[in-house]
Amino acid sequence: MNRQKFSGMKDNFLQRRYGVSLGRRYVLAAASVVLFGVLGCSQVNNSTSALAQSGSPQPESPLPKKILNSDTKIVDANNKFGFKLFSEVQKNDSSEKNVFISPTSVAIALAMTYNGASGSTQQAMAKTLELQGMNLQEINSYYAASKKLLENPDMKVQLTIANSLWANKDASFQPDFLQVIQHFYQAKVSNLNFKDATATSTINNWINENTRGKISKIVETIEPDQVLFLINAIYFKGNWSREFDKSQTTQYPFHLTSEKQKKHPMMSQTGDYRYYENQQFQAVSLPYGKVGKVSFYIFLPKQNSDLTTFYRTLNVENWEKWMTQFSKQQGFIRLPRFKTDYNVTLNDALKALGMEEAFSSKANFSGMGKNFALSQVKHKTFVEVNEEGTEATAATSAAIEAVSLRQQPEPFKMIVDRPFFCAIRDNQTGNILFMGSIVEPQS
Structure with missing residues (x-):
């Protein structure tokens, strides 16, 4: 099948499933960090998607025109989820410890995962993320457009958002899921040998680069049954007015x-x-x-x-x-x-907010591939406030x-x-x- 015909078929599929064509790519950068691995509940097969193998950019088409300022539904949903998440994290942490999270970073990482969820798992995630009544077209279009709107708001303010997807080369994933993550979230899509000792350092090097060295590591080890990492990084540096x-x-x-x-x-x-x-x-x-x-x-x-x-x-x-x-x-x-860094695993907090099924053997991520469940959601942040301004990964x-x-x-x-x-x-x-x-x- 020639490339032009494949591209047309792919756009037609995405138009039917997600309601919009693929988004234009914008310049990436970094900020606060969220990571989660998806683990296979049964043995994955050895075939690998062509997209994950190549890791090369796919054809582009313009973003759908959307007036983001008038679309407050997802902003409200993100903020509502953020306060719920902060409350749960606060409950589980010592009242004598500094707590600092990026709700936007967590929301973006989970929105990417949400694209692979189906059935009751999708419903549970929608309730936790406050996305009820919104379709994938709205959600993905918002994140594609908001990246451009949020980044680099001022000459004295740096704000960059970067996403990445790291797939085990021995696992198979739905090509459509990988394509959506790459195009709407402008994610770096890479295929790694998770058995290779250099896999963790490859992922951590990306984190280090996209947080300007403030967060050097998000993956300690890759467990044998982990097959996918979806990561968001946000970097913010602003001088006071x-x-x-x-x-x-x-x-x-x-x-x-x-x-x-x-x-x-x-x-x-x-x-x-x-x-x-x-x-x-x-x-x-x-x-x-x-x-x-x-x-x-x-x-x-x-x-x-x-x-x-x-x-x-x-x-x-x-x-x-x-x-x-x-x-x-x-x-x-x-x-x-002051300055502080913060590190938390969000599994318990997300389960308490209604996402327990996503971490269990009952999880349905059929839009991603067969027999997958969330393994771990980790979050790290850094913030420094001084006379000049603020630097944060959150x-x-x-x-x-x-x-x-x-x-x-x-x-x-x-x-x-x-x-x-x-x-x-x-x-x-x-x-x-x-x-x-x-x-x-x-x-």
Whole structure:
């Protein structure tokens, strides 16, 4: 069969199954990291898909025209899933440990996997990911278009998203599944000998490159029954719209608990900020770059409250309401300079959210191949906040500026000297790129 005829047949199949033609490829890069292996529940055969063998780019065609800004369904779904996931991770981790995840990264990795799910496994994943009522056309088209919209939002802000698929050369997969992952998610598709000792280093080299060396390893070992890894990487680096003066950074106490504190470098600044305060917390938005398309949000529980109390109200409905309450206000902010990395296996959290079947022998990933189930979902992040800005391999969130107040309020004072919640949000789309709790800042 000649290449032109094969290409036509492939486009016709994708048009019938996914409702759209293959997407244009855009330049890739990196950020926070999610990995999961798919394991065969029975012996895989020795035939290998032609696409996985070649690993070469396939013919391109333009992305369907879609006004992403008006399509908030998947953004809302991603953010809702993100808050649910953060809540589960928080339950399973120590309250004295920093937690930092990228809901966007996890959502992208699981969306790629979702393309291979069928039957009750697909339904369970849709419920967990909040994708009920959406078809693959909407989901895949959104991720194809959002990559272009999210990346490189400003000259002073770097945001890159990269995906990859690593297939065991001894396993067979549905060619259509591999083609969709390659074209809609612009994934690097590679065929490896999983028995070769160099396979793990090949995958980890890709991770290291696409996270600018901040995450050097995601695969420790490849288990004998693992046949596929789907990986997302997000890299973010942004300079503050107005950088902090290093000469103003001073050692101040940071209260780890009501009884325990430590001295830590704290950055200070006075200016006009988008600010919100209620009886439970203070919140401020610190923008990056010239246009402030992406911001760092800090939520600081008041002295008579704490993060545990704050988390009882942290959900997508309240988040969206809070975003409309921010208004421009003059004030003073002091916050810790910090960096942290985080590593978590998400199997238990995803099972608790309704995806248990996907990890079991009952899993149905027939769109991917025969007798497959999820083996492991791993997540790693890194974030550093200093006087210049933020570097992170993790997340995003959306904000709408409230109408101006009728009278000029008194300048606020926000001293971030105790555990706080933070998020990095893309204000144009509303995507929460990263979120986390900092209970003990590290230099």
